[in-house]
Amino acid sequence: MSKSPDTPIFIPALGGAALVLGIAFAVASRDYGSDRIETLQASFDTERANATAAVARASELETSVAELTAAADARIAAAESQIAAAESQIAALRDQVAAAGSAAPAATSVASAAPAAGPFGLGRTAHDEELAAWDVDVLPDGRGLPEGSGDVWTGEEVFAEKCASCHGDFAEGRDAWPVLAGGFDTLANPDPVKTVGSYWPYLSTVWDYVHRSMPFGNAGTLTDDETYAIVAYILYSNDLVDDDFTLSNETFLDVEMYNTEGFIVDDRPEAEYAMWSGEPCMENCKPAPVEITRRSTDVGVTPADDGSMAESPMEEQLALLGGTEWGKERVAGSVFMGPGGVAQDEPPEEERVASTEPASTESGAAEPDPALVARGEAVFRKCSSCHQVGEGAQNRSGPQLNGVVGRPVGGLDGFKYSNAFKAAHDEGRVWDEESLAAFLADPRGYLSGTRMSFRGLSEPDEIAAIVAYLGTVSE
């Protein structure tokens, strides 16, 4: 935009006025005789009047020119500062778009670019106690470890009490629960066994995970010393330390893990991407005929649920495709090592149904308070990592609890009870509401030697609720 768009319009007006004045004075200075002078005087007067008027007009015009120029300048300045503001806004938005990187595609319009980044003065400063409570992760170099210690033998005791019901006495894994020990040198086998010993690269991970996330269903309850002891025991179960070893924040870095060197940082970009890019093949991409080499229906592990699964063999189709035989061998060891790292060779015969649907009570006793039962069902979440109830309930790390009110203590044939439970069973003890309440308030206090690693329910109304709920579950 030009800075003087309107000024040229005023120049002819000014020039015109000056010309008239100049003629008037030139005429007045000549000697033409008195009559002529008079005439001239008259005309001069007229001219002078005209000239004066012209001068007045000129100065008027000059003022308005000045005014208009000033106004124009002001407008120009305003426009310019607007442009500057817009330009810096665009630059800021560009920066934001750039900062947003691939998140904000190049085509993003200004209107949808990232909003302001702050700070906004929201939130409050964290207290030291809060940081201490939540900031507990441990890094490979041991940073984050609290002071403390525990030895292998203490660890064995705590492990037997709090972990063995799922992970086995020797960390070998019970039923389908994770195996924590052994499996050395199996990582290149068709069925690698990945354990703390055979696979985990850092000891910090074991301490951190056990401390924060175990025991399953009762996380965050281990003391620092218990954690040191348990981790020492897991190391011992993996032959990584001797039985006289004490793990502490000081001995921590002395422990060598077996598979620390077994990991490489993701190398897909170098190892794979170049090989798998570019214009792909569209025709005659492989030798004909294409044969089926494996079929999922040979494996037969798909849950049959809605009947919509294809189950018809493909012989007919194969015949049409060229009639070649395909490998019939069952895919060896093909069952998925699940996200939880747990594999079973065969699917369980009966599908587990963990229904917590309360069944109707057969006893003629007064109907239990439905609100209390509902509360009890919610409390049962604290038990469901080990116990099942309802239709199809099975023994897990704890016995199934259908009809437990009125059932003999330790009364299920298929479950391996502790000696304490076996003894109580032999004495002919039977669970009733009172004994259940006492047991659940303090399992070990009630039956010392029980394998139920549960610290007990402290709220009397939770106990009343769960007992009422257990009274409603039967086969």
Next chain:
Amino acid sequence: MKIELSRRALLRSGIATGMTAAAGSALAEDGPDPLITELQDWASYTGDPVDATPYGLPIRFEADVIRRNVPWLTADPLSSINFTPIHALDGTITPQGCAFERHHSGAIELAKENYRLMVNGLVDRPLVFTYEDLERFPRENHVYFCECAANTGMEWAGAQLNGVQFTHGMIHNMEYTGIPLRTILNEAGLGAAGDLADKWVFVEGADASSNGRSIPMEKALDDVLVAFKANGEALRKEHGYPVRLVVPGWEGNMWIKWLRRIQVTDAAVESREETSKYTDVLADGTARKWTWVMDAKSVITAPSPQQPITHGHGPLVITGLAWSGHGQITRVDVSKDGGMTWETARLGRQGDKKALTRFYLDTEWNGEPWLLQSRAMDETGYVQPTKDALREVRGENSVYHNNCIQTWAVGPDGKAENVEVS
């Protein structure tokens, strides 16, 4: 070729398969359709009043479009996974109610008023936010897919599960409303972190598993979101209500649910979920770690084992999903002969970056057997590999990151089966 043609002719006439091609024809053989000629109940009586269902569920005829579990996969449903019914969905957005779930200690109930988010570590001011605080930051909307690294993980050693829900259903795609993680980090101040190039952000959940993952700072400042809404409404309990992390294009385990802590560190924490799990064992026993990105992948959702062809011969829509953690899907090809020849499918619409893209191949089927495959390409030029190509590089024990081309064998009866081909 002659043989091929005559076989097709036979198939078309229905003799070879005994199938009649009448299904789907609007002109019923037995005369006028009573559904049209007779007055139907629903055209005469009134339906439900507006207050019958204050929050609606799908109509009962869709009752089988649900998440399903494969019980033998894990020891306990409390630490397990279920699968999105992708065989029965279309478009790209996954409804929250049927979007797959994976938790390590069950789905917890955490009320907004009990929610706290801590930011600590190498920051200028360690901060604590309430849920209400989070709603006062400027927020954004983005659509992203979330895929579990173990999706298709059961298929490494051979075709196993006969349904796309089970082979590819550990995925969902939602529109998230959330705050860029960089805004939250900026609020606490990154001055204390110094050079950001080698810094990390450790993120942790509030549930009993306290799942924690280390994310490199570069990604944290790029497109990661602290999200509290999905598809317009509050997150579901099973997806981390009230607040979860969204880590676009990267494996689902990093999308911390019930997000409670964000810590700036100078090293990866090497938590259980980034050492014992979510590392990929190669054939020689060494393992890849930090395999965060989900490479380009696609699968045909119909026809598929749970979605057989039931309408007889003639026009058929082949459809499926494609996605890439590296950005946009640029092209999807479909093969009907097990990968010998390919034709390019039509994208439902130009896909968003790191979001599901729907593709269609509008074609014709006349009973001929097909070996159906799809092959995705993304904006980096990457082409989805075959299963054999993947196995050649990685062996069969990787568990995670199986983005191979999937094959469905479609029989003359229209049924489909999960197979592997030569």
